[in-house]
Amino acid sequence: VAHHRNQSRHRLIRPGPSSFRSRPKNKMGILSLITGKPGASGFGSGSTAEQVTEGISAAGLTVLVTGGSSGIGLETSRVFALRGAHVIIAARNTEASEARKRIMEIHPLARVDVLKLDLSSLKSVRAFADQFNSMNLPLNILINNAGVMFCPFQLSEDEVEMQFATNHLGHFLLTNLLLDNMKTTAKSTGIEGRIVNLSSVAHLHTYPKGILFDQLNDKKMYVFLWLFRRKSNIDSTANNVFFFIGRYNDKMAYGQSKLANILHAKELSRRLKEEGANITVNCVHPGLIMTNLMRHSFALMKAIQVVTYLFWKNVPQGAATTCYVGLNPQLKGVTGKYFADCNEEKTSKHAKSDVLAKQLWEFSEELIRSAK
Structure with missing residues (x-):
């Protein structure tokens, strides 16, 4: 609240030779994750959303946060409101109004509005966009935060894996x-302008091909294995190809969707740079946080948490990387990157693929066309 009272004195810090460190390039090690030791950005796994935006004004900015009614989405919305932004919470449930109420109780002068959005429905997405655009509001920052995790096999109303x-x-x-x-x-x-996609370290745990374009909606799928062996005088075959029918894997399907978040940011970043638009697009891994996102696998995640408790964050820490990438002037002009613990991180081989990023873009466009 003290920050809110003083926000009129805050000024948006403009990057200059002495106003920030060089763009972070170091890898955050396991020890840094456990201890919260800051990386090149000056922040680390122990940093909170308020800390990474300290002294930065968002006054005059409009910020849209999907899934902003709970968990790290709510904390992201609260901190942007604290810094003076006009925050639009886009959520599919009635909790959004309660979220607005909670923010207003803490920051009475905050500007927060709520609009209904169900991201699993392309019809709902179009209706939301029409409603938002009809409000004649500017849009400076888009936080693509909402998501589902490890849910049982299900197709959306547009016949796409949930x-x-x-x-x-x-x-x-x-x-x-x-x-x-x-x-x-x-x-x-x-x-x-800044666009932030919430991805996850789970993008490392996906299918061997990265994204199963041809089997996306299959409950049972063919999984191919290549078994290599030496040539011999008896058998000149260098390798054999086997396949088996596997069931839908909710963990790999989640990893696939998180890989898609990175590839989307990568390709959109390339396109925007090509046309000279003043908009950056980046991805973040928020860290391990026990939120409502894990409702489909709560028992499993609680069991994992017992073993990996040193790596888990609280919600203010979980929202830190999103707020850092969305608002901190250290990242002016930085685009197409992936961040964890408020520092740039490496991604998987699939996530680096320009070919896969372009293929995903075209595939996504085709899915949208076929759903009309």
């Missing part, structure tokens, strides 16, 4: 529908 539909496809369409607004806002104000 985790892929909610975590990637809904955000893909939403971003495209709001992009003209963001471009106009950035051009008219001269303020860099």
Whole structure:
């Protein structure tokens, strides 16, 4: 609250030779994760959302947060409101109104509005975008935060696997529908627009091909294995190809959707740079946080938490990387990157693939066209 009272005295810190450290390039090790030791950015796993935005004003900015009614989405919304932004919470449930009430109780002068959005429904995404654009509001920052995790096999109303539909496809369409607004806002104000996709370290745990474009919606899928062996005089075959039928794997499907978040940011970043738009697009891994996102595997995650308790964050820490990438001037002009613990991190081989990123973009466009 003290920060809120003083926010009129805050000024948006403009990057200059002496105003920040060079862009973080170091890897955050396991020890840093446990101890919270800061990385090159000056922040680490123990940093909170308030700490990484300390002294930075978001006054005059409009920020849209999907899934902003609970967990790290709510904390992200609260901290942006604390810094003076006009926050739009987009959520599919009635908790959004309660979230607004909670923020207003803490920060009475905050500007927070709530709009309904179900990212698993492309119809709902279009209706939301129409409603938002009709409000004639600018849009400076888009936080693609909402998601589902480890849910049982289910197809969305558009006949798309639920985790892929909610975590990637809904955000893909939403971003495209709001992009003209963001471009106009950035051009008219001269303020860099920012898009932040919440991904996860889970993008490392996906299918061997990365994304199963041809089996996305299959409850049973063919999984191919290549077994290599030496040539011999008897058998000149260098390798054999086997396949087996596997069941839907909710963990790999989640990892697939989180890989898609990174590839989406990568390709969108490339396209925006190509056209000279003043908008950056980055991805973040928030860390391990016990939130409502884990409702489909609560018992499993609690068991894992007992063993890995040193790595878990609280909600203010979990929202830190999102708020850092969304608002901190250290990252002016930085785009197409992946961050964890408020520092740039490496990604998987699949996440680095320009070919896979372009393929995902075209595949997503085709899914949206076929759903009309």
